[in-house]
Amino acid sequence: MQLSLALASLAAVVSRLPQVSAHGGVLSYKFGSATYQGFVPYNTPVGQSSIQREWDTYNPITDPTDPSLSCNINGATLAEQLSATVAAGTQVTAYWNAWPHTIGPVMVYMAACPSGCTNADTSTLEFFKIDQAGLISGDLVTGLWGMGELVQNNNSWTSTIPASLAPGEYMIRHELLAIHTSDQPQFYPECAQLILTGSGTSTPSSSYLVTFPGAYSASDPGVTIDIYSNENETNYTIPGPAVWSG
Template sequence: MFISVALTTLALAVSQVAAHGGVLQYEINGEWYQGFKAYNTPVGQVSIQREWDTYNPITDPTDSFLACNNNGASLGSGQQSATVPAGSKVAAYWNPWPHSIGPVMVYMANCNGACSTATPSSLEWFKIDEAGLISGSVADGQWAQGELIAQNSSWTTTIPASLKPGEYFLRHELLAIHTPNQPQFYPECAQLVITGSGSSQPSGSYLVKFPGAYSMSDPGVNINVYSETTVYNYTIPGPAVWQG
C-alpha cells in the first residue's frame, strides 16, 4: 500500500511538472546564468533568479506572490545579479513549454538600491516587451506562447538602451489562457545591474504594482478563448510598453 501511494504521488508530481513550468536559464550577451531549481531547498543554490517553489501557476491576479512567484524570496548569500549594459538582449529559457495560447510579457522594476534586499510587491514595475495574438482568431490563431515554443521555449527581449543605470528586477511572465475563464500566471524574476550612460526612467501610467496591475475584470484575463471564434483582437493586460 505504501509503495502504491508513493508511486501515485510521484506520478502526480511528474505530471504537474510536465504540465506547467518556469524559467530555467538566462542567456545574456553570450553568457549563461542558471535559474533557481524549483522543488529543491534554496540552501546552497546560487542564481540571479529569485526563489520560486513550484511549477504550478498563480491563478488569482490579486495573489500576494504575483510579482516574482511563490515565494519570490532572496537567496541570501547565494543571490547574484547579472551585470548588463543597457541595450543588451536577454533570452529566458523555459522548460519545454506545453501551453500555446496566451501572451508573453516582460517587465522591469528599479530596486532603488540593492535588489537583494528589495520586496518585489512594494516596487513599481514597467513593461518593456509584450506579444499576444499574432494572427488569426482568438480561438484558433497563432499566439505569442506558440511562438515561444517554436523558439525552443525561449523569449528574447532587449533592455531599453536609454535606461538609467542601477539595480533592477527583470520579470518574465506567461499568462496561459487555455482554460476558460481561469487565468494561469507564470511570473519569474531575475536581478540585474544595468550599466551605461542612459538617463531615462518611466513614470505615470507606465508604472504598476504586483498585485494591482491586473484584475479578473480585465478582458484579457477573464476570457474563454474557445467562444471567440470570430474575434481577431486580444487586449494584453497591464500597462503600455515603455520603450525608453
C-alpha cells in the same frame, strides 16, 4: 500488502507528473553572450546561488491579486543572491522548461530598485513593461500567440533592454499568462536581478508604472477571457500597461 503499498505509492507519484510537466518557469537566462543558471525549484534554497529570485513550484498563480504575483512563490532573496551586470541595449533571453501551452501572451517587465534589489520587497517595486506579444495572427483558438512563438523558439523568449534606460539596479520580470482554460487564468512570473550599466538617462513616467499585485484585476478582459466562447475573435487586449521602449 507490500505490492499494494508499492502500487499505491507509484500511483501517487504518477498522479503528480502531469501537473509538473504541464506547467513551469524560467530555468536560465542569457544576457548578450553570458549565461546564468536560474534557481532550481523543488530543491532547498540553501546553497543555491543565482541571479534569479526563489520560486518553489511549477504550478501557476490563478488569482491576479495574489500577494506572490510579483515574483512567484515565494520570491525570496537567496542567501547567496547574485545580480547580473548588463549594459543597457543588451538582448536578454529567458529559457523556459519544455512548455506545453501555446495560448496566451508573453510579457517582460523591469523595475528599478532604489535601495538595491537584494533587499527589495518585490511587491512594492514599480514595474514597467519592456516587451510583450499577444495574439500575433489568426483567431483566439487556432491563431499564433506569443506563447506559441515561445514554444516554437525552443521554449525561449528574447527581448532587448531599452538602450536609453538609466543605469542602476533593476529587477527583470518575465511572465506568461496561459488562457487555454475557460475557468481561470494561469500566471507564471519569474524575476532576476540586474546591475544595469551605460550612459542612458531615461526612466519611464508614472503612466507606465505598475505594482504586482495591482497591475491586473479579475475584470480585465485579457485576464478573464473565455477563448472558446469567442473562438472566431481576432483581437485580444494584453493586460497591464503599455510597453515603454525608452
